[in-house]
Amino acid sequence: MSDRIETHYHATAAPAAFDDTLLAETETLVVGGGLAGLTVADGLAQRGRAVTVIEARTIGIGASGRNGGFVSPGFAESLDAIMRRIGRDEARALFDLSKAGAQRVRQTIEAMGRPEIIAGEGWLKVVRHGDGSDLRRAAEARARDFGHDLQFIDRADLEKHVTTDRYRAALLDPNAFHIHPLAYARALAARAVDAGAIIVEGCAALNLAREGGIWRVHTEQGLVRAHHVVLAGNAYQHGLWPALERAVLPVATYVVTSEPATELLARAIRFPGCIADTRRAGDYYRLLPEPSGTRLLWGGRITTRTTVPPRLIEALRQDIIGVYPQLRDLALERAWAGLMGYTRLKMPIIGELQPGLWACTAFGGHGLNTTAMGGDLIAAAIADQDDTWRRFMPFHTAWGGGWPGRIAAQGACWAMQARDWLDEARV
Numbered sequence: 001m002s003d004r005i006e007t008h009y010h011a012t013a014a015p016a017a018f019d020d021t022l023l024a025e026t027e028t029l030v031v032g033g034g035l036a037g038l039t040v041a042d043g044l045a046q047r048g049r050a051v052t053v054i055e056a057r058t059i060g061i062g063a064s065g066r067n068g069g070f071v072s073p074g075f076a077e078s079l080d081a082i083m084r085r086i087g088r089d090e091a092r093a094l095f096d097l098s099k100a101g102a103q104r105v106r107q108t109i110e111a112m113g114r115p116e117i118i119a120g121e122g123w124l125k126v127v128r129h130g131d132g133s134d135l136r137r138a139a140e141a142r143a144r145d146f147g148h149d150l151q152f153i154d155r156a157d158l159e160k161h162v163t164t165d166r167y168r169a170a171l172l173d174p175n176a177f178h179i180h181p182l183a184y185a186r187a188l189a190a191r192a193v194d195a196g197a198i199i200v201e202g203c204a205a206l207n208l209a210r211e212g213g214i215w216r217v218h219t220e221q222g223l224v225r226a227h228h229v230v231l232a233g234n235a236y237q238h239g240l241w242p243a244l245e246r247a248v249l250p251v252a253t254y255v256v257t258s259e260p261a262t263e264l265l266a267r268a269i270r271f272p273g274c275i276a277d278t279r280r281a282g283d284y285y286r287l288l289p290e291p292s293g294t295r296l297l298w299g300g301r302i303t304t305r306t307t308v309p310p311r312l313i314e315a316l317r318q319d320i321i322g323v324y325p326q327l328r329d330l331a332l333e334r335a336w337a338g339l340m341g342y343t344r345l346k347m348p349i350i351g352e353l354q355p356g357l358w359a360c361t362a363f364g365g366h367g368l369n370t371t372a373m374g375g376d377l378i379a380a381a382i383a384d385q386d387d388t389w390r391r392f393m394p395f396h397t398a399w400g401g402g403w404p405g406r407i408a409a410q411g412a413c414w415a416m417q418a419r420d421w422l423d424e425a426r427v
């Protein structure tokens with residue numbers, strides 16, 4: 001991804017710089033200043049433990065400062081698939097952890113006294129094909145198996161929230177919410193620093209090795225010795241621990257934001273929360289209420305290319321108009337790409353790889369709650385020997401397979417898109 005920072009989030013978050021000096025020794029060294037690494041650091045610092053985060057570039061420059069901002073329970077993998085693999089009780093336990101992750105984000109924002117980071121409440125999951133009966137059944141199963149209540153909304157009721165012919169029905173999750181993710185990442189980093197964490201930007205980890213029970217990490221700013229190392233580099237991490245990096249496939253997705261257009265947008269979208277369709281490679285979008293007027297943030301598309309495609313704004317404009325033709329004249333301002341890290345099983349890698357070497361990575365497209373959950377689990381494991389992270393061990397066998405894995409991932413992207421088109425063709 002380009003070093004040029006051109007997201008709406010970077011243009012609107014209060015600036016922050018973390019320029020601590022790297023110490024030669026620490027108890028825990030966290031590699032990666034995204035929400036996973038920052039949550040580990042915050043969790044350890046709040047418990048009075050010594051922790052240093054090194055970030056190759058700047059805090060939140062990766063997926064954590066580029067995403068859609070939707071916070072809700074769940075994982076990148078569907079709960080049905082998780083249940084098939086590990087059974088209902090274990091799946092329910094993981095779902096509850098993911099729910100605690102979403103609550104952790106809300107509670108941290110409240111505790112920091114930064115309510116403005118939360119920009120809206122609720123999530124509408126909309127369907128573009130069928131009569132909504134699949135959604136109704138999905139809601140019943142979700143309530144029965146996971147105690148998660150979702151409200152069914154039929155086509156007539158959906159009219160209150162959006163004006164489009166595209167959607168047939170929706171499920172509403174009233175407890176989901178959306179945030180300014182970069183503001184959250186920077187605030188969380190500042191909170192960790194206040195509690196004693198050290199954060200060093202512009203400091204990539206270059207390699208690591210274990211000697212005499214201690215991890216030695218060579219970084220761009222010198223050698224660090226640590227009892228624990230947490231790898232939290234997402235799909236941006238290369239050359240540190242190849243077995244882990246092979247398991248994490250980079251998948252790009254794209255976001256565009258509009259200029260303020262309060263009245264024009266109100267003719268199309270009135271729902272103040274998150275909206276996403278149920279396609280595997282679907283659209284996700286939300287209104288950004290800002291003092292200068294309401295903007296649209298629209299995300300979608302997935303590929304395995306790691307550069308920004310040419311004519312990205314135009315491509316996303318076509319997606320918007322495909323749902324809301326009345327937004328044809330909406331002026332689009334900034335578009336950007338970000339990388340999501342996926343394992344073959346679409347579940348995160350959370351846990352101990354070797355004594356004192358921890359992974360907290362591969363949160364896919366569902367990372368805002370799961371990085372909070374994963375970061376808390378790793379902090380509890382290091383500080384309190386808590387072994388709840390072991391619940392994720394059934395997913396540790398995933399292997400991405402280097403460049404063949406990339407091809408497989410691209411194939412999977414195309415297959416997802418093809419299945420979406422087929423579903424809609426059946427309407």
Ligand SMILES: Cc1cc2nc3c(=O)[nH]c(=O)nc-3n(C[C@H](O)[C@H](O)[C@H](O)COP(=O)(O)OP(=O)(O)OC[C@H]3O[C@@H](n4cnc5c(N)ncnc54)[C@H](O)[C@@H]3O)c2cc1C
Pocket residue numbers: 031032033034035036037054055056057058059060061062063064065066067068069070071072203204205206232233234235236237238240253254255299337338339340341360361362363364365366367368369371
């Ligand atoms: C466009 C987009 C939209 C998304 N929308 C949503 C959404 O709406 N809701 C949701 O829940 N999830 C969403 N996601 C997913 C979510 O953003 C991620 O899962 C989550 O942010 C991952 O956090 P992370 O800390 O693991 O990784 P990152 O935020 O990517 O952080 C990893 C950091 O590690 C650093 N790093 C890598 N290697 C090294 C090294 N060797 N030394 C030092 N530092 C290193 C990188 O520079 C980077 O800053 C989206 C993702 C994208 C890209």
